[in-house]
Amino acid sequence: ETGVTQTPRHLVMGMTNKKSLKCEQHLGHNAMYWYKQSAKKPLELMFVYSLEERVENNSVPSRFSPECPNSSHLFLHLHTLQPEDSALYLCASSQEPGQGGQPQHFGDGTRLSIL
């Protein structure tokens, strides 16, 4: 148990569907992150939120839309995805972004498959 919970664990969707990924952290952290993990590739940072404000958006396509209603919850809304978007999507949290030595705590991820 890492203190970061992601749902669903697995998601299969067609390219025209709309779905959302959910992340909740129980660690009292102020920063939350979305990452994409593809096989044999480095983790790709997608979005960073600090105290519910987006502080980083690494040129992610607009078909991915994040939402952070409070410091404990983070969503990733998905719309009109492409087959290359199939991957493991990881949520993480940390005390603050931009503080050296503060480890990020990860959820188990959502395995997303696009048909």
Add this chain to the structure above:
Amino acid sequence: GQNIDQPTEMTATEGAIVQINCTYQTSGFNGLFWYQQHAGEAPTFLSYNVLDGLEEKGRFSSFLSRSKGYSYLLLKELQMKDSASYLCAVSDSNYQLIWGAGTKLIIKP
């Protein structure tokens, strides 16, 4: 550009010692992290190095040389449960984590 290199896969024997290397080229340096990730699970934090030298935590140790852009993770008395991927990540000048692709460690009896 920024780059982290680590071997794709390594194999070791139960009870033995293995060293997983990580070399990096980043814009700035604010520390290096090692994470362990079992298949289908969350990456979990193992260690953090910001100064040169060796940090020991039980069976796991991590070493850093900033002048060489080099780190290694040393695992002693290997157990079957140590079979996992090991991820190296560097915090750059903006405190953003730059990740390696991970090293898959296979432990054989």
